[in-house]
Amino acid sequence: MTTHSGIRLPKPTRNDKRVYVRQHWLLYVMLALPITYYIVFHYIPMGGIVIAFKNYSIFRGIWKSPWVGMENFSKLFAIAEFSNAIKNTLVLNVLNLVFGFPAPIILALMLNELSGRHFKKIAQTVLYLPHFLSWVIIGGLVTTLFATQTGIINRGLASMGISPVPWLTESRNWVVMYVFVSVWQSIGWGAIIYLSAITSVGEDLYEAARIDGCSRFQMTYKITLPSIRPTIVIMLILKIGSMMSIGFEQPQMLKNPMVNDSGDVISTFIYRYGLENGKYSISTAAGLIQSVINFALVITANAVSNRISDEGIW
Amino acid sequence: MAKGRQSLVDRGFEVLVTIIVTIIALTCILPILNIFSLSLSSARAVNSNEVTFLPVDFTLDAYESVFTNGALLRSMWYTIKATLLYVSISMFMTILCAYPLSHRDLVGRKPLWVFVLFTMYFAGGMIPSYLLVNDLGLINTMWSLVLPGMVSTYNMILMRTFFSSIPAEMKEAAYIDGANDADILWRVVLPLSKAMLATIALFYAVSRWNAVTDGMLYISEPSKYILQVRLKNIILSAAGLNELMSEGANVGLTIQPLQIRSAALVFSLLPVLVVYPFLQKYFVRGVMIGAVKG
Incomplete structure (x- = not known):
C-alpha cells in the first residue's frame, strides 16, 4: 500500500519500529480484544472445517472423531440433491446478474434526470425502503400478495378475465419471482453508489453538450454513462466474485415445498442436511466446496479489476 | 434545430422517467398498504377477497389476538434487548x-490487515460455526446472537x-501535549466522528433486528425466540399460525389466517417503518464513506 500523497518514505529501521511500539503500545492493547474475537469466531471455525475429512460424532468431538479422507466428498457428489443445489445456485445467480446488475444503474440514471427536488427525495426514500426489510417480512409480503387464490395480484388479473397464475408454487414461475424480488429489494439501495459517482461528473461536459444541441437522453447516454464506467466495472467484478454463494435467508424465506427442485441452493442444502438431519461432516464438506470456489473467484476478480482499472478491491 | 422542439423532447423524456420511477416506487408502497388493510379488515371482508388498499369493515380483531397471545410482544422485547x-x-x-x-505507520499493520480481511473472503461456514457456539455453551443464550458477529469487517x-x-x-x-493514544481516541477522534459512529451503530442495529439465521440455529427455546423467528413460524408454519388462531378463538374472535399473518407482519414492520x-440520511452517508474506497 502506498501513501496517498505518493511520497515514498525511507524504510523504517528495526530500531524505529521498536521505538514506535514502545510509544504507541496502547494501540496494540486496543487491538488485543478484536484480534481475539477474530481468532475465536473466525479462525477456529475455519479449523473446524477438518470435520469435512472426518466422520464427526458429537460424542467424540472434533479431535477424536476418526479421519475418513475424501469419503465425505464422494458421498456428497452421490447425493442428487447436492448437484441440484449447485445447479440452482448458479442459475439463480446468473439470472440475478443479468437482471439485477443493470437495474440500479438504470435507476440511478433516471433519478439523475428528475428535476423536481421534492419528488426525487421522496422517491429515493421510498426506493431504499425494501433494503431495510428483513427477508422474513419480504417473504411474508410476497406469499400474501402472490398467493394463487387469495393474493391481490391474481385477483387483479381475474378482474381482467385472466385465470389465476401459480406464481410461487410452479418451479419456473418461482425462479422468475425470485429474481424479480431480488431486483426489487436491491435496486434502490444499489443505485446510491452510482448516484454518488454521477455527482462527480463535471458540469462543464454537460454545458458543452448543451451548446452542441444534445438532448437530455443523449447526454445521459453519451456523458453520464461513460463517466461512471469505472464504478460499473468494479461493481460488476464484485458481483461475479460472489457467483457461487447465495445467502441463506432469501431462498429459505421465499421457497416452499412445491418448488424444492429449483429453490434449493447450497446454503439451504447445508442447513437441511447438517442441522436438520445432523449430517455434520457431509454438509461441512459442501460448505468447504462453496468457500473454496468463492475464494478463487474473488481472487481472480480482484486480479482482473487491478489489471483493468487500477482499482482493485484491496 | 429549433430550440422549442428540443426542449419538448427533453420534457417528454422527463415525464417518461418520472412515470417509470413512480411505478417502481409504488411497488414498494402498495404491498405494505395491502397487508396493512388486510390486517385491519373484518374476517368476512378478507374471506370474500374484497380488500385491496383500504381496510373494509374496519376492525382490530387480528391485533387483539396478536396481543392476547403475547408471544410476539415477548419476542419483540427480547429482540430489543439483544439489539x-x-x-x-x-x-x-x-x-x-x-x-x-x-x-498508516502502525508497525505490523499489513499482516494485521490481511489477517482481518481474509475473514471476509473465507469462512468456516454454517456447521463449524454452529459447533463452536455449541462447544462454548452459548446455545439458547442471548450471547449466541451477540458474540459471533461482534465485529462486521465491512463496518x-x-x-x-x-x-x-x-x-x-x-x-x-494532542500527542505533543502529552496525551496518549487512548486520550486522543477518546477526546479528539471520537468527538469528530459522531455522525459516522451513528451511521455504523444503525448498520449494526438493522442487521441484528433483521437477521433470522442465527436465531434459527442457536435458539431453540420458544421463550427466547427473536422476533424474526417468531414471525417466520407464524408465516411459514401452520403450527405457529394455529396457536394464534386458537388464542383468538378463545376470546371469541372469528379470524381468518390471512388477517393474523398480516397483523403479525405489520406488527414486525412498524418499528422499522x-x-x-428519520434515519435514512445516516444510512446513505455510510454508503458514501464506503464509496470513497476502503
Whole structure:
C-alpha cells in the first residue's frame, strides 16, 4: 500500500519500529480484544472445517472423531440433491446478474434526470425502503400478495378475465419471482453508489453538450454513462466474485415445498442436511466446496479489476 | 434545430422517467398498504377477497389476538434487548479494531490487515460455526446472537476509512501535549466522528433486528425466540399460525389466517417503518464513506 500523497518514505529501521511500539503500545492493547474475537469466531471455525475429512460424532468431538479422507466428498457428489443445489445456485445467480446488475444503474440514471427536488427525495426514500426489510417480512409480503387464490395480484388479473397464475408454487414461475424480488429489494439501495459517482461528473461536459444541441437522453447516454464506467466495472467484478454463494435467508424465506427442485441452493442444502438431519461432516464438506470456489473467484476478480482499472478491491 | 422542439423532447423524456420511477416506487408502497388493510379488515371482508388498499369493515380483531397471545410482544422485547446489547458491544469492539489500524505507520499493520480481511473472503461456514457456539455453551443464550458477529469487517473498514481521513496534525498536536493514544481516541477522534459512529451503530442495529439465521440455529427455546423467528413460524408454519388462531378463538374472535399473518407482519414492520424516514440520511452517508474506497 502506498501513501496517498505518493511520497515514498525511507524504510523504517528495526530500531524505529521498536521505538514506535514502545510509544504507541496502547494501540496494540486496543487491538488485543478484536484480534481475539477474530481468532475465536473466525479462525477456529475455519479449523473446524477438518470435520469435512472426518466422520464427526458429537460424542467424540472434533479431535477424536476418526479421519475418513475424501469419503465425505464422494458421498456428497452421490447425493442428487447436492448437484441440484449447485445447479440452482448458479442459475439463480446468473439470472440475478443479468437482471439485477443493470437495474440500479438504470435507476440511478433516471433519478439523475428528475428535476423536481421534492419528488426525487421522496422517491429515493421510498426506493431504499425494501433494503431495510428483513427477508422474513419480504417473504411474508410476497406469499400474501402472490398467493394463487387469495393474493391481490391474481385477483387483479381475474378482474381482467385472466385465470389465476401459480406464481410461487410452479418451479419456473418461482425462479422468475425470485429474481424479480431480488431486483426489487436491491435496486434502490444499489443505485446510491452510482448516484454518488454521477455527482462527480463535471458540469462543464454537460454545458458543452448543451451548446452542441444534445438532448437530455443523449447526454445521459453519451456523458453520464461513460463517466461512471469505472464504478460499473468494479461493481460488476464484485458481483461475479460472489457467483457461487447465495445467502441463506432469501431462498429459505421465499421457497416452499412445491418448488424444492429449483429453490434449493447450497446454503439451504447445508442447513437441511447438517442441522436438520445432523449430517455434520457431509454438509461441512459442501460448505468447504462453496468457500473454496468463492475464494478463487474473488481472487481472480480482484486480479482482473487491478489489471483493468487500477482499482482493485484491496 | 429549433430550440422549442428540443426542449419538448427533453420534457417528454422527463415525464417518461418520472412515470417509470413512480411505478417502481409504488411497488414498494402498495404491498405494505395491502397487508396493512388486510390486517385491519373484518374476517368476512378478507374471506370474500374484497380488500385491496383500504381496510373494509374496519376492525382490530387480528391485533387483539396478536396481543392476547403475547408471544410476539415477548419476542419483540427480547429482540430489543439483544439489539441494544449487540450494538453497544459491536461499537466498542469495532472502534478498538478500526482506530489502531487507521494509523498508516502502525508497525505490523499489513499482516494485521490481511489477517482481518481474509475473514471476509473465507469462512468456516454454517456447521463449524454452529459447533463452536455449541462447544462454548452459548446455545439458547442471548450471547449466541451477540458474540459471533461482534465485529462486521465491512463496518470496521468503513470506520477505519473515516478515522484515517481525520487530519494527522490534530492528533499530533494532542500527542505533543502529552496525551496518549487512548486520550486522543477518546477526546479528539471520537468527538469528530459522531455522525459516522451513528451511521455504523444503525448498520449494526438493522442487521441484528433483521437477521433470522442465527436465531434459527442457536435458539431453540420458544421463550427466547427473536422476533424474526417468531414471525417466520407464524408465516411459514401452520403450527405457529394455529396457536394464534386458537388464542383468538378463545376470546371469541372469528379470524381468518390471512388477517393474523398480516397483523403479525405489520406488527414486525412498524418499528422499522416508523424510524426509517428519520434515519435514512445516516444510512446513505455510510454508503458514501464506503464509496470513497476502503
